[in-house]
Amino acid sequence: MTVSMVKALNDGLRKALTDDPQVLLMGEDIGRLGGVFRVTDGLRKDFGELRVVDTPLGEAGIVGAAIGLAMRGYRPVCEIQFDGFVYPAVNQIITQLAKLRHRSAGRISLPVVIRIPYGGGIGSIEHHSESPETYFAHTAGLKVVTCATPNDAFHMIQQAVAEDDPVVFLEPKRHYWTKGEVAPATEVPLEQAVIRRAGTDVTLIAYGPTVPVALEAADIAAEEGRSVEVVDLRSLSPWDVTTVRASVHRTGRAVVAHEAAFSHGFGAEVAARLQDEEFHFLEAPVVRVTGYDTPYPPSRLESDWLPGVDRILNAIDRSLSY
Amino acid sequence: MANAVQDPLSEASLADPPIQLLDPSGKLSTDARLPLDLATVDLPALYRDMALVRRLDTEAIALQRQGELGLWPSLRGQEAAQVGAAYALYDRDMVFPTYREHGVAWCRGLDPVSLLGLFRGTTLGGWDPYAHHFNLYTLVIGAQTLHAVGYGMGLYRDGSTGSGDPDRDTAVLAFLGDGALSEGETNEAFIWAAAQNLPVVFFCQNNQWAISAPYSVQSRIPAAQRAAGYGFPGIRVDGNDVLACLAATRQALDQARSGGGPTLIEAVTYRVNAHTTADDATRYRAAEETEDWTARDPLERLRAHLETTGAVTDEYFTDLEQRERDLAERLRAGCRGLADPDASSPFEHTYAQMPADLRQQLREHLEFVSTGPQDGEQK
Numbered sequence: 001m002t003v004s005m006v007k008a009l010n011d012g013l014r015k016a017l018t019d020d021p022q023v024l025l026m027g028e029d030i031g032r033l034g035g036v037f038r039v040t041d042g043l044r045k046d047f048g049e050l051r052v053v054d055t056p057l058g059e060a061g062i063v064g065a066a067i068g069l070a071m072r073g074y075r076p077v078c079e080i081q082f083d084g085f086v087y088p089a090v091n092q093i094i095t096q097l098a099k100l101r102h103r104s105a106g107r108i109s110l111p112v113v114i115r116i117p118y119g120g121g122i123g124s125i126e127h128h129s130e131s132p133e134t135y136f137a138h139t140a141g142l143k144v145v146t147c148a149t150p151n152d153a154f155h156m157i158q159q160a161v162a163e164d165d166p167v168v169f170l171e172p173k174r175h176y177w178t179k180g181e182v183a184p185a186t187e188v189p190l191e192q193a194v195i196r197r198a199g200t201d202v203t204l205i206a207y208g209p210t211v212p213v214a215l216e217a218a219d220i221a222a223e224e225g226r227s228v229e230v231v232d233l234r235s236l237s238p239w240d241v242t243t244v245r246a247s248v249h250r251t252g253r254a255v256v257a258h259e260a261a262f263s264h265g266f267g268a269e270v271a272a273r274l275q276d277e278e279f280h281f282l283e284a285p286v287v288r289v290t291g292y293d294t295p296y297p298p299s300r301l302e303s304d305w306l307p308g309v310d311r312i313l314n315a316i317d318r319s320l321s322y
Numbered sequence: 323m324a325n326a327v328q329d330p331l332s333e334a335s336l337a338d339p340p341i342q343l344l345d346p347s348g349k350l351s352t353d354a355r356l357p358l359d360l361a362t363v364d365l366p367a368l369y370r371d372m373a374l375v376r377r378l379d380t381e382a383i384a385l386q387r388q389g390e391l392g393l394w395p396s397l398r399g400q401e402a403a404q405v406g407a408a409y410a411l412y413d414r415d416m417v418f419p420t421y422r423e424h425g426v427a428w429c430r431g432l433d434p435v436s437l438l439g440l441f442r443g444t445t446l447g448g449w450d451p452y453a454h455h456f457n458l459y460t461l462v463i464g465a466q467t468l469h470a471v472g473y474g475m476g477l478y479r480d481g482s483t484g485s486g487d488p489d490r491d492t493a494v495l496a497f498l499g500d501g502a503l504s505e506g507e508t509n510e511a512f513i514w515a516a517a518q519n520l521p522v523v524f525f526c527q528n529n530q531w532a533i534s535a536p537y538s539v540q541s542r543i544p545a546a547q548r549a550a551g552y553g554f555p556g557i558r559v560d561g562n563d564v565l566a567c568l569a570a571t572r573q574a575l576d577q578a579r580s581g582g583g584p585t586l587i588e589a590v591t592y593r594v595n596a597h598t599t600a601d602d603a604t605r606y607r608a609a610e611e612t613e614d615w616t617a618r619d620p621l622e623r624l625r626a627h628l629e630t631t632g633a634v635t636d637e638y639f640t641d642l643e644q645r646e647r648d649l650a651e652r653l654r655a656g657c658r659g660l661a662d663p664d665a666s667s668p669f670e671h672t673y674a675q676m677p678a679d680l681r682q683q684l685r686e687h688l689e690f691v692s693t694g695p696q697d698g699e700q701k
Contacts, residue, residue: 032606033534056504056540057463057532085462088506123392126446127461262683292683294668299392299443301663304691311690 006176008150009039009115012157013077017047020075023161026053026062027079027115036081037117037176059089063114067096070110075161083118084127090135097166098141112166113157117173118146119209119259120291120306123299130296131260133208136168137237137269144237145190146170148211150180152234159190172209193240195247199229202253202319205244205270207233210257210307217312228316236266241273248274252283253319257307262290284322289315340558340590343565346618348626356559358569366634368409368564369624370642372401375425376621377646378434381653382424382441386599390657391441395422399562399594402620403527405429406567407589410575411495414455416473418466418496421459422527426497430454434649435656444660464505467524470496471511474520474578483521484581491579493521495571501532503548504540512586516552521578524586525571527561529593530615534606546588554584561591562620592618665691 003011016023025040031054034041044052055062059080066076080086086093093114100108120129137144143165147153153171160167188194196211197218206214211232218228229247233239248254254274256267271286289307297305341353350360379397386394397404404425411417411430419426424437432449439445440459447458460466474494477483482492502508503526515522526545530537541548549556557574559566567589574585592615596603603612628634669676669684676684 028532029534031534034605036533036601054535054539057501057535058504058506060506061504087462123443125393125440125443125461263679292669292687293680294672295446297668298439298445298663301665301668304665304687305668314690 004177005150005153008154012154016161023075024051025077063089063092066112075111077113080116082128083130098139109164113160115169118170119172121174143167145235146208151182154182155186191235193243194232196232197230199227201227203229203247203251205231205256217309254286255315257289261293284319287315287319340560342560344563348623356569372405381650395598396595399592402564403561403589406564407571409568410571416494417456418470430456438657464502464508467508467511470494471514474522493575493578500528512552515584519583522584523574526588533597549586556586558588561589
């Protein structure tokens, strides 16, 4: 079945609600309106307002209340309307949600999913285009995942709901309306990276919104006789070092692409691990293609600011120049 | 949730009807709680500004439809609340708006074209917040309430509140919506303002809807009643009555300037259009409700008053129509003339002094931008 990422998420959430009566959804405008991106469209009508909850306008409340619900045996799936609006909830996420298992010596389990539309490229106003993944990936106790295809959206959201640990589920809103095939079942675990395109010259590591951009760059590189292997990380915490290492072991070169800023970004983690564990096999330094170390710019500047196809191709050139 | 949902115009709201000085038919009345000396009010000017602000809003929506703006949050229906509140300000008073206070911006004397850049994507701000004592729009709900508190703390430390000097005492006017009442930061702002008796007036435009959430999702009581719990006065006015909004804000600002502390004003109004041009209000509210509120239009009642009392001539309306056309033209031309920012601007304004490492990123970025698209591909 070919559907958009929004529809795939909607189907995945519908299945989660159907399969487990303890699952419930909470967020601003998710019920009556069906969410500002329509990800929860029609779910309130079918599952009722006790399971698809229109919350007051307070993000700390959404996550804080989800913790209490989880302690009472529910599996809340929270929606934060936009990436840049998550910060009032960050206190609850970092000081409570991430730490209660540890604090309670394993007695408290918080199967909470926090869905966040993230990333730029949609011509929007401030706070609607951010990439906050490393704030969460740097916090022990949270799992952080991001889907890049409708198929992954459908399966990963259900896997996230089934997790017994809190999961920050990042949805690349730029690709919400991109369509793709959705298979009825998956064999791929939530935390496993996937090779989207096989190649031999360089490993191009991407996740979420940069995966389609990486694939486009790989296509163009192929026309120029360069064989690029594209790895979709899917999970940032924990992340699948094994798959990435195996790829780089073969190619000897790695480029990492993400929209979040350069310094202290996820690419730094990838580069550090690769130099540590594949040092003898690397033919070139790990190259990062990222957003710049500035706040997200006005939308008129975003297409040049974001790591697009040309910047990725330049990075591939740089890697291959060694 | 399910058992707490009430209609916005429920029993609780009706138990505390908003104060009104000008009814929907255009008739004046008085209220002992809210005295207003009409000799101090320029009614034709109030109407003119409301009409121009509405035209500004209408034109911005049209520009969005034409693809000139990415988005526009309409203020339609809230002209009286905004113009009324703005008319109570002194120039030196500081305003902390949300992202919908185009009417206040207009009255503060901002070039209306400067309001468009943020929604066109050419800037994240668009004006000098100090030039008109009007802060940049804050898009994150409720965040600005605490900025108003801090500014008020500064005024107190400067001796610019409660000094008794009418040329010195200053207040802060913070705007918020009904949705912001649910954010923790708004609660903190109320607590700080109360505990320190700060010169801050919180002006809540209760327009009944936070995107798709009716007021009942945020509160079981009128917003103004919350103030009592924090220990400062709350007053509830008809937000479509420009005189009540002006009188309440004037009274509250006077009190704040004189050292009397904060007030929460709830202006009961209605967001006639969808949340923004990206929203579809038909998905969550009945057309009848919107029609009902449209019948209480804030402009119509003042126009009716001006016409029945003969306060203005036909020339006044002819002149106003011309001003509206001029404004629309100015906005259209100004919008299209807004230049894209320099590629270097995000780098230049991230720190007071650009760190060496960022300077290197800027060099690489400018080099990349100057080479242009390669092989006809997008960058």
